[in-house]
Amino acid sequence: MNSTSLKSFLTSHLNVDEQDILTLLSHCTTKKVKKDTFLLRKNERCSHTFFVEKGLLRQYSIDEKGKEHILAFAPESWFVTDRESSYFNAPSAYYIQALEDSQIVLIDENFIQGLSEKVPSFTNFNNRLLHNHIRHLQRRVNTLLSDSAKERYLQFIKTYPDILIRVPQTMVASYLGITPESLSRVRRELARKNQVNYLGASSRGIKKNTP
Amino acid sequence: MNSTSLKSFLTSHLNVDEQDILTLLSHCTTKKVKKDTFLLRKNERCSHTFFVEKGLLRQYSIDEKGKEHILAFAPESWFVTDRESSYFNAPSAYYIQALEDSQIVLIDENFIQGLSEKVPSFTNFNNRLLHNHIRHLQRRVNTLLSDSAKERYLQFIKTYPDILIRVPQTMVASYLGITPESLSRVRRELARKNQVNYLGASSRGIKKNTP
Structure with a gap:
């Protein structure tokens, strides 16, 4: 939960x-926002x-029945945006x-796009952001297609080590x-096996991902 | 199923x-490959x-139980790659x-990256490919999180109008x-309601997506 300035x-x-x-x-503009601000x-x-x-x-959608679906959390040092909306x-x-x-x-998307067409170091910066985004989304699709509730939960702890308590x-x-009931079942099962304590910190040394 | 040259x-x-x-x-290298070639x-x-x-x-993964999970189909005029592997x-x-x-x-990724750092029109080309990829993946995540089997199937027909017969x-x-049984159920239900015929062409005018 340590703060990180964009500059650092x-x-x-x-590079x-x-x-x-x-x-x-x-x-760029720096903005302090209260909890629940959109x-x-x-x-x-x-x-x-x-x-x-x-x-x-968090980035989320609401379906026709009014149910929320969270695509991404963005804690300290994460970028979040809807590129489909900004680019297209x-x-x-x-x-x-x-x-x-x-x-x-707030990083102005038009400014970044313009700069990335002119300044090679920004082309690289932009390229890296886009590839990181693709990597994250591709893993997310694969996890949703292939992983069990337990595997998804363990992957979640790797991606977002401290979100569970937030x-x-x-x-x-x-x-x-998954349903909240499935999540409770997975957490009980893992706690019984002592694989993951209640904070989500693994006793088997799950490492934090760098964004 | 019409062929499209990369040039056209x-x-x-x-632009x-x-x-x-x-x-x-x-x-680039053009390659003719037989069915089943990797x-x-x-x-x-x-x-x-x-x-x-x-x-x-098709791009797919195989899980620990040997089950295949298809991330993407790529018919005529589609690009497919594993950017996580090539970029990182x-x-x-x-x-x-x-x-x-x-x-x-076959488009050499290093060549494209190099060119996109020097030639503005290629920066744009590369940017567009990356944003299209993100758009596709983000929609896929949202669909997997929020849509019913029927909604996923209808979305599939929009994305890939002729894959059903291939x-x-x-x-x-x-x-x-979803399971093959769920898919059969959805197809039967839609056929009964005359919403989608057996080829997947909708009587309600589902439009083809441009890639």
Whole structure:
């Protein structure tokens, strides 16, 4: 739950000149938002990528029956956006909402696209963001197709090591695409086998994923 | 099932100079492959994006119990690749296989990356491919999380209008993440309501998606 500034994230994770980073940051806006604030609502056009410096966001859809489905959580150091909406200039099918009081950097998508056509280090930066997004989504599709409830839960803990203690169980079940009852069963089973304690920290050394 | 050359696809879909298209094509290889040929196997490194000029590919994984899970079909005019493997230089978790005798263009990923850092029209081309990929995967995650078997099936027909008559039902079920029995039930129900005939063509005017 440590906060990470976008500047230090870019400096440590990407091979981008400091001057280029400062140019990018001068076009970003930092915003403090209260819990439950919406950064994007269905049918709005998404024009930013959101970087979470502190706090927690979620991206979700609501189906015709009013049920919520969580596509992604975005804790500290994660990016979240609806690229379908921003790139194809389409109304979004999703909501992006703060689940905690948060500090968010808004990165203008048009600015990034424009810069990535001119400055090679930004082409690389943008490319890396897009490939990370594809990697995450492809793994998510494969998990939803092939993994059992238990495997999905263990994968979730790897991806989001501290989210379990920050959101209600119903949201975890929604992300996993399983019922809250299945999630409770999996957690009881794992607790019985002492594989994962109640916080989700594994006794078998599950490592944190770098975004 | 009409064949589409990569050249005519690029000319009609993308705003790229003809000279740049010819440069790209001079670095691509066209390959005729027999049904069942593997273009990628698990644990190999994926170094190409495959464009289907004629025929049909599938990308799939095999779980620990030996069960296959189809992430994507790629008929004529579709691109398919494992970007996680090619971009992050990682062993692939997937197989890419021809389901029919096919004609495929192999686009060298390193070449595309290099070109997209130098030539703006290729930056745009690459960007568009990546965003299309994200759009497809994001919709797939949302469908798997929120849609009923019937909704998934109708979405499938929109995405792949002619695949139903080209692959066994078990593969369609595998793609949809439902059992073959659920798929049969959905098809019977839709046939009874005369919503979708046996070829999958809807009487309510389902439109073909452009890739």
